[in-house]
Amino acid sequence: MADQFLGFDLSTQQLKGIIVGSDLKLLVEAKVDFDADFGAKYGIHKGVLTNPDEGEVFAPVALFLEAIDLVLQRLKEQGADFSKVQGISGAGMQHGTVFWSHDAEHLLKNLDAGKTLLEQLEGGAKGERKGAFSHPFSPNWQDASTQKQVEAFDATLGDAHNLAQATGSKAHHRFSGPQILRFHTKYPSAYAATSRITLVSSFLASIFLGRIAPMDISDVTGANLWDIKNGRWHEDLLALAGGPNGIDDLRSKLGSVPEDGGASFGTISSYFTQRYGFPSSTQIVAFTGDNPSTILALPLRSSDAIVSLGTSTTFLMSTNAYKPDPAYHFMNHPTTAGLYMFMLCYKNGGLAREHIRDAINSSSPSSEDKSWDAFNAAATSTSPLGQSADSDPMRLGLFFPRPEIVPAVKAGVWRYTYTPSGGLSSAEGKADAWPVPQADARAILESQFLSLRSRSQALVEPQGKLPAQPRRVYLVGGGAANAAIAELAGQVLGGAEGVFKLEIGGNACALGSAYKAAWGVQRKEGEKFEDFLEQRWDEKSFVRKVAEGYREGVFERYGEALKGFEALERVAIEEKGEGKGEELAKDLGLDEGIVRPN
Numbered sequence: 001m002a003d004q005f006l007g008f009d010l011s012t013q014q015l016k017g018i019i020v021g022s023d024l025k026l027l028v029e030a031k032v033d034f035d036a037d038f039g040a041k042y043g044i045h046k047g048v049l050t051n052p053d054e055g056e057v058f059a060p061v062a063l064f065l066e067a068i069d070l071v072l073q074r075l076k077e078q079g080a081d082f083s084k085v086q087g088i089s090g091a092g093m094q095h096g097t098v099f100w101s102h103d104a105e106h107l108l109k110n111l112d113a114g115k116t117l118l119e120q121l122e123g124g125a126k127g128e129r130k131g132a133f134s135h136p137f138s139p140n141w142q143d144a145s146t147q148k149q150v151e152a153f154d155a156t157l158g159d160a161h162n163l164a165q166a167t168g169s170k171a172h173h174r175f176s177g178p179q180i181l182r183f184h185t186k187y188p189s190a191y192a193a194t195s196r197i198t199l200v201s202s203f204l205a206s207i208f209l210g211r212i213a214p215m216d217i218s219d220v221t222g223a224n225l226w227d228i229k230n231g232r233w234h235e236d237l238l239a240l241a242g243g244p245n246g247i248d249d250l251r252s253k254l255g256s257v258p259e260d261g262g263a264s265f266g267t268i269s270s271y272f273t274q275r276y277g278f279p280s281s282t283q284i285v286a287f288t289g290d291n292p293s294t295i296l297a298l299p300l301r302s303s304d305a306i307v308s309l310g311t312s313t314t315f316l317m318s319t320n321a322y323k324p325d326p327a328y329h330f331m332n333h334p335t336t337a338g339l340y341m342f343m344l345c346y347k348n349g350g351l352a353r354e355h356i357r358d359a360i361n362s363s364s365p366s367s368e369d370k371s372w373d374a375f376n377a378a379a380t381s382t383s384p385l386g387q388s389a390d391s392d393p394m395r396l397g398l399f400f401p402r403p404e405i406v407p408a409v410k411a412g413v414w415r416y417t418y419t420p421s422g423g424l425s426s427a428e429g430k431a432d433a434w435p436v437p438q439a440d441a442r443a444i445l446e447s448q449f450l451s452l453r454s455r456s457q458a459l460v461e462p463q464g465k466l467p468a469q470p471r472r473v474y475l476v477g478g479g480a481a482n483a484a485i486a487e488l489a490g491q492v493l494g495g496a497e498g499v500f501k502l503e504i505g506g507n508a509c510a511l512g513s514a515y516k517a518a519w520g521v522q523r524k525e526g527e528k529f530e531d532f533l534e535q536r537w538d539e540k541s542f543v544r545k546v547a548e549g550y551r552e553g554v555f556e557r558y559g560e561a562l563k564g565f566e567a568l569e570r571v572a573i574e575e576k577g578e579g580k581g582e583e584l585a586k587d588l589g590l591d592e593g594i595v596r597p598n
């Protein structure tokens, strides 16, 4: 195949690389699994290090550097011919930041192809050489150490609604703005030694470019710093995050943000042409966040939804309606001006389901069993909402082994029954009403999908004669292969045409990046990403229907359950909601740097 395109996905637990041809078909893929490949060296668990006392979650930047050289080596071992690669793009886990030193540009520009990236860019464990980073770690999206900073962000624009209106999201612990604010409070000298701050996506782009790459127009909206409607940094929020060092200092650390998601930042660094044989003309096309990249793996139409079932669960839609709300996220679309990405992001996705799977398996003879068979059988043999007859109470639960983002509550499990006339009553300890753990299997899937349905209702439209629901539901990520999950997705969320799964490769996010690279290099003047993809899209071989969507009666039954589900969330928030507190930015000792709106 003549022209080829390389896409990356640098996520919490792995770095994946995928090469596609201009027909979008997958040619080669390889991955580095952080725990399996580097767990012992870096002491990481599930890709990260933690400091539970402060709620910190972070990853060593050195790990990312080693993974880049290793994934390229593995792609080559798989038969990749890098001399055919015309364009590279990539995706990074969102919100994470990398802090570069004042030597970074020089080091990036003068890499010696005979040495590894790690040898040349890392400062050494004891800082024995000049390194490219002012801080050895990148805060991870699971970090929850920034409660004070989050409050200061919401307060700077008055409240969470105003912040969501301006930046697409209320303040979140993991968002880069609050993270940067905490970083310079905790590490003032490292902040002073920082020349540039990149996201994980633009960090990866910088390595391939050989100089510090700009943030992309979509991933930048995961920072609580970008004024979406006006397309520029938000002055008041920059002033807050910049603190005593000032707004101009932070502005220059963050750099400018090109509007065109298909823009080439330039050609590949000579390190990669010499060491791996890429042509010197290979274009580096804006790298974006992992969620924005995932929506590029499909020609997503309005009312189509993607459910990404990985470590986190995310729900993604592409829409031209900008209706921000503190309950969810609006981000700039990664390729198409005027479109937005609607996103819900849950911390308790796959891990919460695994807890119940393990509890069910532990009561079976082979207690080490990690298979989903018993979980799936329990989920599909239980009737919707645990009702035998329409008049029976509905079983509704919330399962958050970790603190949750949607809604913002501390860890906990809630098992209740609900009737529209009588409301909620606790089913805890009532084995007849709620046999644990068997009933949990269906209840957790229903709960996860009811939460998605409740929050996306305003964005879906009637489908012909059918009630408002997605046209199609696409499942991606590890959980997409699970038949019970697909079945329940269709029952609860509907889907006029059904529930579908991507058939091309296991990683939608890296594919989306490879497609973006192809579009960036091969698009005709003014050609939109959606049209580019549609023309090359081979529906029959790229997607497969895995479950029915809308089922008359069942969909409406879940519609009735929504009221009970929303009431249950209020119970959880009352019992374990994240404290709002009254602490404002002045408590951080940063009030001098804050410019408040009039």
Ligand code: XUL
Pocket (backbone or CB within 6 Å): 011, 012, 092, 093, 094, 095, 141, 174, 222, 290, 291, 312, 314, 345
């Ligand atoms: C999105 C989020 C996660 C990460 C996971 O807001 O925090 O989905 O992007 O990689």
